[in-house]
Amino acid sequence: MKFTKNRFSVRTATAVAALLCAAQAAWALEPFKVQDIRVEGLQRVEAGTIFASMPLRVGDDYNDDKGAAAIRALFALGLFKDVRLEANGNVLVVVVEERPTIAGVDFVGTKEFDKEALQKAMRDVGLAEGRPFDKALADRAEQELKRQYINRSLYGAEIVTTVTPIERNRVNLTFSVTEGDAAKINDIRIVGNSAFSESTLKKQFDQDTGGWLSWYTKSDRYARSKLNADLETLRSYYLQRGYLDFRIDSTQVAISPDKQKISLVVNIHEGEKFVVSGVNLEGNYLDREDEFKSLVKIRAGQPYNADLVTETTKAFSDHFSKFGFAFA
The missing domain is CATH 3.10.20.310 (membrane protein fhac)
Structure with a gap:
């Protein structure tokens, strides 16, 4: 100044x-x-x-x-x-x-995202025609756009923001993008398993190393949100089979120097398998124990399954409500 x-x-x-x-x-x-x-x-x-x-x-x-x-x-x-x-x-x-006002906001080279959707997003944060230009806001928008490309496995995407002054103290704002190629999952490893094979566990994942439909499903594109969903699926797979102490110790994501290949390693602890030794009913069952027993989903000798216990509890509540006990 x-x-x-x-x-x-x-x-x-x-x-x-x-x-x-x-x-x-x-x-x-x-x-x-x-x-x-x-x-x-x-x-x-x-x-x-x-x-x-x-x-x-x-x-x-x-x-x-x-x-x-x-x-x-x-x-x-x-x-x-x-x-x-x-x-x-x-x-x-x-x-x-x-401050100069914004005359227009444009995007060049964006194929992964719809240009109109990007312009709407910019309007929502204050980068729009007629608004005062704020360089700090433009820098944050550039970083957010970069983050969105990373979420789609486009780690090599480059973004250049250009501010062009024009007449009447106005500027044109242009985001020029070189998207590059998407990084693809080259390898998925699961470490620590013994009860189930690695191939069986990897079949539970939506993400994979690619197949003949990957061009459409984009299943070989890494995304943290997809990985989190796959890890929850893996956890459910073990819990439904009696492994109550199962946990995921860590995950490692490694990207190649050319930013084109990604390797995933999931480290797990299976723990001990629990089996149901017996199922008993306690409390007031309206002298209809046999009816309630028929609603029990889990059986003695089977691995403990939290989902079946939840189904049984819901079936009991629904059956009680038929006799006027809405809050059993």
């Missing part, structure tokens, strides 16, 4: 705003009673916006603390990239430099 000489050859105050909208006086002004407030530098912003936002009014006594508060308030609007306070006699002069 540049410091400028006082055009009125009188007392001058300048403020520097950090990204967090903090402001401090560069040259202190002597306290004075504000007889008038004048705003200079406005192009599109209404003067009323300035007056409504400043904590200073005509008739107030000006001091450095109030000046710093006024500058912070104006920067907080997000409409200005520079704000200065000057004094001409007892007139407080607010000199502002408006």
Whole structure:
């Protein structure tokens, strides 16, 4: 930010705003009673916006603390990239430099995402035609776009954001994307299994190393959300077969130097297998024990299955409700 000489050859105050909208006086002004407030530098912003936002009014006594508060308030609007306070006699002069407004947002080279959907997403975060341009916001949008490409296994995607100034203090914002090829799962390993073969366990996964339909299903594209879903499926597979102490100790995801191949390693602990030794009914069953016994899904001698226990509990609740016991 540049410091400028006082055009009125009188007392001058300048403020520097950090990204967090903090402001401090560069040259202190002597306290004075504000007889008038004048705003200079406005192009599109209404003067009323300035007056409504400043904590200073005509008739107030000006001091450095109030000046710093006024500058912070104006920067907080997000409409200005520079704000200065000057004094001409007892007139407080607010000199502002408006941020450029966005004339348009465009995307070049995007095939993986629909351009209209991307533009809508940008509008939702404030990067749209007619809005003040915020470089920090554009940088965050670029990083989020990069993250979305990574979620689709496009680890080599490169994004360049270009800001082109045009007339009337406006800018065109362009995101140029080189998507590259998607990284594909080259290998999946499951370590720690003994009760079931690795091939049997990998069949539970939606993600795989590819097949003749992978071009359509994209099953060989890695995504953290897909991996989490596959791990839950694996956990359910063991729990349904009596392995109550099953756990997933860790997962490792490794990508090749050329960002084209991904290897997954899942480390598991199976634990001991539990088998049901017997099933008993206790409590008040309305003298209909035989009816309730017929609803029991789990059997003695079978591996403990939490899903079957849940089904049995629900069947009992539904049967009780038939006799007026809605909250059994």
